[in-house]
Amino acid sequence: MADAKQPWVALAGNPNTGKTTLFNALTGLSAKVSNYPGVTVDKHHGTIRVDDRTIDVVDIPGTYSLVARSGEERVAVDSLTGEGGAAPAAVVICADATQLARSLYLLLQCQELGLPCLVALTMVDEAGAAAPDPAALARTLGCAVVAIDAKRGQGLDRLRAEISAVIAAPAPSPRWRWQPSAALRTAIDRMRDATGWNAGNADARALWALQSLETDDELDVPPGWRAAAATNDGEGQAWDDEIVAGRWRWLDQHVVPLTQRAADRSATERVDRVLLHRVFGFAVFVGIMFVVFMSLFAWADPAITLVEDAFAWVGDRARDLLGEGIATDFVVDGVIAGMSSILVFLPQILLLFFFLGLLEDCGYLARVAFLMDRIMKSMNLHGRAFVPMLSGFACAVPAVMATRTMERRRDRLLTMMVIPLMTCSARLPVYTLVIAALIPASTTVQSFLMVGIYLFSVVTALIAAWVLSRTIKPLRQKRLPFVIELPPYRLPRLVDVMRMMWGKASVFVREAGGVILVCTIALWALLYFPRELPASEPDYAALIEAAPTEEARAALEQQEAAARLHHSYAGRLGRAIEPAIEPLGFDWKIGIGVIGAFAAREVFVSTMGVVYSLGGDVDENDAGLRAALRDTKRANGAPAYSALTGLSLMMLTPCTVERGKASPTSIFSVARTTASTFAFFPIRLSL
DSSP: OOOTTSOEEEEEESTTSSHHHHHHHHHOOOOOOOSSTTOOOSOEEEEEEETTEEEEEEEOOOOSSSOOOSHHHHHHHHHHHTTTSOOOSEEEEEEEGGGHHHHHHHHHHHHHTTOOEEEEEEOHHHHGGGSOOHHHHHHHHTSOEEEOBTTTTBTHHHHHHHHHHHHHSOOOOOOOSSOOOHHHHHHHHHHHHHHTOOSTTHHHHHHHHHHHOOTTOOOOOOHHHHHHHHOOTTTTOOHHHHHHHHHHHHHHHHTGGGSSSOOOOHHHHHHHHHHTOTTHHHHHHHHHHHHHHHHHHHHHHHHHHHHHHHHHHHHHHHHHHHOSSHHHHIIIIIIIHHHHHHHTTHHHHHHHHHHHHHHHHHTHHHHHHHHHHHHHGGGTOOGGGHHHHHHTTTOHHHHHHHGGGSSOHHHHHHHHHHGGGSOOGGGHHHHHHHHHHHSOSOHHHHHHHHHHHHHHHHHHHHHHHHHHHHHSGGGOSOOOOOOOOOOOOOOOOHHHHHHHHHHHHHHHHHHTHHHHHHHHHHHHHHHHOOOOOOTTSOOHHHHHHTOSSHHHHHHHHHHHHHHHHHHSHHHHHHHHHHHHHGGGTOOHHHHHHHHHHTTOTTHHHHHHHHHTTSOTTOOTTOHHHHHHHHHOBOTTSSBSOOHHHHHHHHHOOOOOOBTTBOOTTHHHHHHHHHHHHHHTHHHHHHO
């Protein structure tokens, strides 16, 4: 909350009305903006200078009304009512000129609370001739109205002056545009008595409680409040109908006539006939996703190679500077390699969020959420869950954070629990290696298998959501109907897209980077110690010293590395778990790779390079590593790894440890692995 000792201004409004864009223009900050409803879920704080004094400005989460049934809506209500702090000295309602009546519904509620309000009329350029006259609208609403264009800075000086005037004016009295019935008035009085509210806006706050307190809301209020809200004189009257109808009746009578005609959305509607079509809409979506992911993998590869080469160069320079020894190995193979495993993801993450930012800013992602709700509702998932799940193809950390745009706690939890089952970019090197090494060398088969494993992750996530929503009590709540505003199509702003990319990258490095680094260092220690080889092993130091050629010396060094790995703590752990993973077609060598994947999934590739004495700097395209996996034999001479073993390995999804706890989906992930890979077990035995 802003400092109670000085006045502060609240920016309020419906989602996607340009509220955050106005906040950035007034304060010079860079909060995220988007052409997607519900992006702002936090309060953003800034300051403006008006009449030689500093005024705090708070961008509160977008909301269609002050009826609060979720935590995010309650943030907006508490900010406007001053719950737990000072009430705002002025409330700027951002009203979309293309959807004027709907935007001003929130203004009526604020005026009922007695809040000092003014209106910032946005999207005037899009409304065109439909935009109302600000002066006529101001006379009707009884407050100042300023037409603005925040992107171009038009109208901002006038808005600052009106904010100063509202702050200096006496506080207004609560203003009701409609009259409640006798039964509703009785309910308001009863709720006011139960809450103890007696201020001038007590009636409006009691009205808020009557509408907000329901059996499935997420509000923490005293039991007496709920009892008062549930009491309705036995008539079973729905207060919402009377309250909402009363406000809309006034808006229809007084506001709608001020617009010249409906805003022209004919172009948007024509495009939506295709993009929202039951058949063509899905076809367009699949085509767009195909282009996005093909570009993602093709364009990110040079940047990934650059990151890997840069860290390899830093590691070589550090080794030359520090010399040989345990400390050098820790710095190079533990710390520097750990940092490399973090930053190597950034190219793909940045590219994915660049494409998502473009789709979000132009308004297409809202259509995708609406389109996918037809499928996701059958699995008890909310339509908005699709966008975070799509982000999970890059990295689960920012994808989980993206669930904060969802209104209900139940929907957020359910989505967060299935996001780790999506195929993130970290699994791609494992898939590439296994498919190339163990799947028959047919480009068509390998390509279809790569697509199939991605589809398998989506199907698995949907099935997991269906199971979890029926077995875990907090998730068994009724799924509410999916309602989302479809904004008009707009040209994306590259500045906003780039700002969003930077924010997502920062979140990934901060939230996941430290965990991956610690786990990578721990894995290095397991692979590195103990340093002493048993007496049964040859004296590699002497053999290397006496090697006649560089090739022989390199071969002996690789043999020594393999022996050290075999006797390391990781090697011992791999052999210890071998009886448990053997039915899946894995041996102790694969077991070591799986252990390494708990730190970061792509570590599996470099770990297998060490296992097969090829060095830890190999990648999934290394021909020697592919050949080593393909040519490994069992004691009876049969191939150690078959195509079915490869399928089992790709389905295995080790949970990455995060903040000292396993992912909530770890149990389901293990269950999926066990069920799917054991399904191959009889076939593998017959082969």
